[in-house]
Amino acid sequence: MASIHDVAKEAGVSVATVSKVINHYPDVSEKTRKKVKNAIELLRYRPNVIARGLVTGRSWTVGVLINIPFTNPYVAMLLEGIKTALENSGYDLMRLSARLNDPEYSFVNHCQSRNLDGVVVFGVDKDHLSIQELIESGIPTMFVDTDATGLRAGNITTDNRNGAHMSVRHLAQLGHRRIAYLAGTPGHEVNESRLAGYRDGLEASSIPYRKEYIMSGDYSYDSGFQGMKMLLELDEPPTAVICISDMAAFGVIHAIETHGLNVPGDISVVGFDNIYEAELFKPALTTINQNIHTIGVKLIEELISMIKNPDYPPPVVTEPSSLIIRESTAKCREFGE
Template identity: 45%
Template sequence: MATNIRDVAKAAGVSVATVSKVLNGYTTVSQKTKERVLRIVKETRFQPNAAARALVGRRSMTLGIYLTTGLTHPFFASILSGMELALKAKGYDLIYLSQLTFNKDYSFVRHCQSRNVEGVVIFGFQEDDAYFKELLESGLPSIFIDMDIVGQRAGYISSDNVDAMCHSISYLRELKHRRIAFIAGIVESYVGRLRYDGYKKGLEIAGLPFREDYVAHSIFTRESGYSAMNSLLELPPAERPTAVVCCSDMCAIGAIDAIRDAGLSVPGDISVIGFDDIELARNVTPALTTIRQDMIAMGRKAVELLDELIVDEMFASPTAIVPTELIVRDTCAPAKEE
């Protein structure tokens, strides 16, 4: 039984560095050598630990994550759960990074380097942010969530937002709805823009007209969903939408609150569809019909793509679009006869 990496290198007839590259997933080792090293590892039942891999391979085996929304947001709690699965499988640790904006000499890239992270998962940088440009130019492996950013050492992962919205409109059309409104998110954002485009495309496919007064804006929160729904309820009763598609579950829950406070019912008077399928969606009354994002898969894939960027310098601009699923619960019903 091999007790350290040097025993494996000696048995395989290769250098310690070569064994380290094989164990860390580098693609610069020939397939023949890789197979020989892995055979020796199996035969000797060698089990490398993260510290040894980092020491010999000069790797920290540490990734960073930066979130503007905070770690407790329902969406990113699930993203982190998915990341955890891949982190364990690949032997990485994860640290939370924050912007130290109180320091006038602050550099996000230097901050990453001081924490010795090999790559970062990012959500929330604005493209006009100086830190964003610095990060892309630095060559530090980066994966962006819900931002269509590609670069020499950067890529992104997102749900299929357009298809999800089209699916929502199609479902409501099957229920005979013709007056379908949309509570949009921040349309300047990547997901906000795609969901807005998906709404318009879905209407077109369904043969329904697009109406500007059927679009109310929010910032993805319950409070903004409530306010947006109230603006739609100000339309004359004969013009009032019979269904509303929302940019997030929290917006949808706020919309349901507003509909109830107006003396109307869900889904009796107005059907509602959310987006995300956070845990609260199945626990509200009535249970929320929504678009499920596979947030576990997104988190896992983010780590896998970042690992590819780290171990293979030729692996450039990775992207992944994750399919969504319409989850039918209790907030949609056939439209009333007009």
């Protein structure tokens, strides 16, 4: 079995240079990097992970805690971005489970016992005791869709407020004035940001805010379906609905069609996320694009920067959102016309 010394001899470089290439250090020329990689391939050299960890002081493993069902298309796209970035960096991914409702449980101990170099957290309230403990622990951490920060903790999110604002503006330009918002869980940061953007849009378009047009729920298909049924029972139903997620929007469209109405002929619908299915759905969904894959890549790049450099400032990244206009929105046509 080939050793790192064999690789160094074959490539005509030092053992230290081979180690730098294996560990993805940037201060190696592309020509030298290519020679080392060719030697590794020729000799079929496989680094000893345990020895590598002893030398570098790292496990080369990043943990991810996602407190949202993995069946959610948003999660799948986020993980794909995370996977892409990790494959290019030499790190492995460990899915973490956490007993977040157990007061005796320590998530930090859970991470430390696995010698994780860093952690990604998505879908857990920043005020949760375990998350506060994580922030204070000094473990490099990136949060998704929350403004949690610490000495070694940063976050990445989408411009949720502007995204919702764009949705209202688009519908107002189509002549809609009865615009409802199918919301997420009250108090959650993403929901509150989008709700604020919705209200910004109403104000900018001189449309009165109507409390009865706000339906709280979650991000699911069922939530969208049930919320839309309640909106349709109003004396003056909305002519357009903005949804907290694309999955909720699919449920909204189903409820509208079950009621004997048409999208977008009778009611326009806007989603949020731009998951893969949004373009394939019938009608194709107008939605706010979050660049989910890019978010996954960037959060790992930032996390690894924190891991490699203890002085790297914890990043706070806001990805721009954009409106994708498809078939589910059209000019307003009042009921009965």
